[in-house]
Amino acid sequence: MTSAPVPLTPAQSAAKARRLGSWYFAEHTLRVMRTYAASVLMYSVGTPLAYLFAMGVGLAALIDANGAGAFGGVDYLTFLAPALVASAAMMSATGEFMFPIMDGFKWRRTFFGPHASPLAPAQIAQGHIIGVTIRILVPTAIYFAIVVLFGAAPGPWAWVSIFTATLCALSFGLPLMAYVSTLTKDSGQFAAVQRFIVTPLFLFSGTFFPLATLPWFLQWIGWLSPLWHATELGRVLSYGYAEPAWLGAVHVLYMLATAVAGAVLSRRIFTRRMGA
Amino acid sequence: MKPQLVWGNPLWDSKACTSLVRVSIQTRGSAASPYVISAHNLTKKYGDFTAVDNISFDIPAGESFGLLGPNGAGKSTTMRMIGGVSQRSGGTLSIMGLDPEKYGPEVRSHLGVVPQQDNLDEELKVRDNLIVYGRYFGLPLSYLKPKADELLEFAQLSEKAGAKVDDLSGGMKRRLTIARSLVNDPKILLLDEPTTGLDPQARHILWDRLFRLKEAGTTLVLTTHYMDEAEQLCDRIVVVDKGRIMAEGSPAALIRQYSTREVLEVRFGSERNATVAAELAGIGERTETLPDRVLIYTDDGERALEEVAARGLSPLTSLIRRSSLEDVFLRLTGRSLID
Numbered sequence A: 001m002t003s004a005p006v007p008l009t010p011a012q013s014a015a016k017a018r019r020l021g022s023w024y025f026a027e028h029t030l031r032v033m034r035t036y037a038a039s040v041l042m043y044s045v046g047t048p049l050a051y052l053f054a055m056g057v058g059l060a061a062l063i064d065a066n067g068a069g070a071f072g073g074v075d076y077l078t079f080l081a082p083a084l085v086a087s088a089a090m091m092s093a094t095g096e097f098m099f100p101i102m103d104g105f106k107w108r109r110t111f112f113g114p115h116a117s118p119l120a121p122a123q124i125a126q127g128h129i130i131g132v133t134i135r136i137l138v139p140t141a142i143y144f145a146i147v148v149l150f151g152a153a154p155g156p157w158a159w160v161s162i163f164t165a166t167l168c169a170l171s172f173g174l175p176l177m178a179y180v181s182t183l184t185k186d187s188g189q190f191a192a193v194q195r196f197i198v199t200p201l202f203l204f205s206g207t208f209f210p211l212a213t214l215p216w217f218l219q220w221i222g223w224l225s226p227l228w229h230a231t232e233l234g235r236v237l238s239y240g241y242a243e244p245a246w247l248g249a250v251h252v253l254y255m256l257a258t259a260v261a262g263a264v265l266s267r268r269i270f271t272r273r274m275g276a
Numbered sequence B: 001m002k003p004q005l006v007w008g009n010p011l012w013d014s015k016a017c018t019s020l021v022r023v024s025i026q027t028r029g030s031a032a033s034p035y036v037i038s039a040h041n042l043t044k045k046y047g048d049f050t051a052v053d054n055i056s057f058d059i060p061a062g063e064s065f066g067l068l069g070p071n072g073a074g075k076s077t078t079m080r081m082i083g084g085v086s087q088r089s090g091g092t093l094s095i096m097g098l099d100p101e102k103y104g105p106e107v108r109s110h111l112g113v114v115p116q117q118d119n120l121d122e123e124l125k126v127r128d129n130l131i132v133y134g135r136y137f138g139l140p141l142s143y144l145k146p147k148a149d150e151l152l153e154f155a156q157l158s159e160k161a162g163a164k165v166d167d168l169s170g171g172m173k174r175r176l177t178i179a180r181s182l183v184n185d186p187k188i189l190l191l192d193e194p195t196t197g198l199d200p201q202a203r204h205i206l207w208d209r210l211f212r213l214k215e216a217g218t219t220l221v222l223t224t225h226y227m228d229e230a231e232q233l234c235d236r237i238v239v240v241d242k243g244r245i246m247a248e249g250s251p252a253a254l255i256r257q258y259s260t261r262e263v264l265e266v267r268f269g270s271e272r273n274a275t276v277a278a279e280l281a282g283i284g285e286r287t288e289t290l291p292d293r294v295l296i297y298t299d300d301g302e303r304a305l306e307e308v309a310a311r312g313l314s315p316l317t318s319l320i321r322r323s324s325l326e327d328v329f330l331r332l333t334g335r336s337l338i339d
């Protein structure tokens, strides 16, 4: 073979990998995502359009005609939009933190390739998290832009909800990633997560109606649900929904804490499982 | 200086790390030991089960070292410990003077690894698999792009550069995995059954490439089930069984030590082999009865065959051949290499 010599010594490679390894793996994750970027983009334009038309415009006309007071003085579309943005982010995170993890450990063992390189397992976990975070920010921003076009994000700080929605995705997705990285076979857990966790959260997190209208024995779902916290925050940011400051802090802290716990656990599980 | 190594810690001082590694390579790698890989009493347990049981070996730079053993002997487990991806349960291990458990990234940056099971990213294109992998070593795209093309040529996959890995045949994937292991121009190459799944032509081409790497000074550590491969490529072999080293030496020395010059193979049909074996006793130095044939170990195959005939036995077929590693293996483990 006659080519340029490797520009780095092994020690230099190792030093770079120690510093930037997570980003190298994120780069890989994003390259893989690029292979289905077109469908992600179509989905991220199509979903908001469909939801905003059907629920927002259609349903909202009906609801607003029958007494708008129920939604804190704003029209139904404005009330609904922050919830839709956050739940879309959460749902894309659900897929990205389940299937690629199973693929990496089990189906096609794609984590074990990089594991033989200077990367460490914890960096592979982190790299996946970074990649998915970027992957979620993009459609969430698109969703938000479409909400703006529908005139359903009146406040000057509404754009910040792009980030709170992404935080919601991580708050739900990272503990899920930790769980999935312990699985050694797929015996219906993924469908169960969708059916018994994601769907109820979507329906009962104060998404379509305020949490307070739920019977008291269902309200705990909201408190546990990252989606409720993100939706409430989104409403505060979008149209100045009045809420005590401490509650705002609880929303952020709850989502941060669950996301960080999920990330820390995932790193540990990756390290243990790959080093066996 | 005892730095604490934290993965991905942005505060980690790369300069300190680089110099530290250099220092330890100098003090332990070249000054204290001529070996690039040293394993002493290396042990791996999975729960109560001991997969690798107290094995020791030293591999000098440039040697081509083979691990031979039946399924489940512990070859891959050993390779994974050398590769710095599996934690050992006991013993010491040093690669380029470094303990892979403490200096994982430093050790792995010296290595090229072909795992037994391909783990390519099937969603990426063939060429992108090489580039992405090179990025893990911190290598810039300006180096990786021409390197990827060169490696594709090496693996005879140039026409497939833009194809998805999914669309490659099994042997092509294997070749791509081998190409991938060379992206960082490693000085040590770990090959776990590199040619399994390759057609004969691709195997011979790979042997040729490995031979050239060896000539250029690359240390090769490989496992294989193919005796001809081991005889062709390895300077030294250890035969492992049940996690232990049974024998060690060059292919020729092993054959000399554990087998006779020639082997007479006689077949009497699968029902009769076992019963006839008793009547063959005393011919040659030793006989080995396999389900499909009886092997008679002797220095003179012709004479042994005459003696078989003299005892009134007429085998359906007979064959005289030179002893091979296969026979060494059979002698040592009582089992055939390819189960």
Ligand SMILES: Nc1ncnc2c1ncn2[C@@H]1O[C@H](COP(=O)(O)OP(=O)(O)OP(=O)(O)O)[C@@H](O)[C@H]1O
Binding pocket: A276, B046, B051, B069, B070, B071, B072, B073, B074, B075, B076, B077, B078, B116
């Ligand atoms: N992760 C694991 N957990 C439990 N046991 C394991 C694990 N990996 C390997 N083993 C066991 O360790 C033993 C050695 O396995 P190893 O893969 O090293 O064998 P090998 O010599 O490479 O065999 P083969 O020729 O089939 O590739 C086997 O009995 C295997 O079942």
Ligand SMILES: [Mg+2]
Binding pocket: B075, B076, B077, B116, B192
């Ligand atoms: Mg093996």
